[in-house]
Amino acid sequence: MKGKPVMLITGAAHGLGRALAGLAVAEHRVALLDREEAAGQALADELRQAGGEVLFVAADVSRERDLRQAVERVQRRWERLDVVINNAGLATAGPFESLDEAGWEQLWRVNVMGAVHGCQAALTLMKRQGHGHLVNVAALAGVTAPPGMAGYVACNAAVIRLSEALAAELAPLNIQVSVVCPDLFPSELGRRMPATDALSRARLQRALERAPESAEAVAERILAALPKRPLHIFPQPEAKRAWRRKRWRPEWFVKKMMEQARRLRRHS
Structure with a gap:
């Protein structure tokens, strides 16, 4: 196939998605997907002015039809799709009992079904062309299971296990x-948080602001890792250390989370 490889990024208008797009456009033709049309189109215009070959598609990842139609547009435009980064996601924080059924449904449809829809939409084209790379962005919380984020933890754990299952199934x-x-890294994750109380929202926002590495630094490490196509990508050293500690000493790790939970409940 001729020309630069094609990458599709969901949740591309803000945060990590925006950082990924800004870096990837130098070596890829990039399809930007986001439900916020004005912000997504503005980013596409900015990247085009810098010389990038960019397509923006307004899409809500919770709707299967949006992802399917977006991939069809990519196919018509470039006749290929090499990498899909399912990055769109929501966060929530607060006591377990504070997240109602509607909040769980919203988290699940965006974080989990968004990844499912992105993978399914890309699969037909990738099977036809004989190759492809599906990249699902979860979060370390899906491994470490911090207290006060049960919904977010559950969704990210599901995306991690989904990815592991697909890695085996699609390898042939x-x-x-x-x-x-x-x-955590400084981002706009707190912009849309279903059913989150003010105190929990403030705590998460403070933790995001205090995180030492920028979205751009995280994006750079993610893109650097992609050519090797590893199953797990931990783009910060501390994230990889936490993953190893959880694997090697799971009971000790859970006790540390219990200590955090006691502090949270005491001040909630």
Whole structure:
């Protein structure tokens, strides 16, 4: 196939998605997907002015039809799709009992079904062309299971296990799967948080602001890892250390989370 490889990024208008797009456009033709049309189109215009070959599609990842139609547009435009980064996601924080059924449903449809829809939409084209790389962005919380974020933890754990299952299932088709598990970094994750109380929202926002690495630094490490197509990508050293500690000493790790939970409940 001629020309630069094609990458599709969901949740591309803000945060990590925006950082990924800004870096990837130098070596890829990039399809930007986001439900916020004005912000997504503005980013596409900015990247085009810098010389990038960019397509923006307004899409809500919770709707299967949106993802299917977006991939069809990519196919018509470039006749190929090499990498899909399912990055769109929501966060929530607060006591377990504070997240109602509607909040659980919203988290699940965006974080989990968004990844499912992205993978399914890309699969037909990737099977036809004989290769592809599906990249699901979860979060380290899906491994470490911090207290006060049960809904977010459950969704990210599901995306991690989904990715591991797909990695085995799709390998015979020459389609690789990676799952990215970043720790906190300064981002706009707190912009849309279903059913989150003010105190929990403030705590998460403070933790995001205090995180030592930028979204750009995290994006740079993710893109640097993609050519090797590893199953797990931990783009910060601390994230990889936490993953190892959880694997090697799971009971000790859970006790540490219990200590955090006691502090949270005491001040909630």
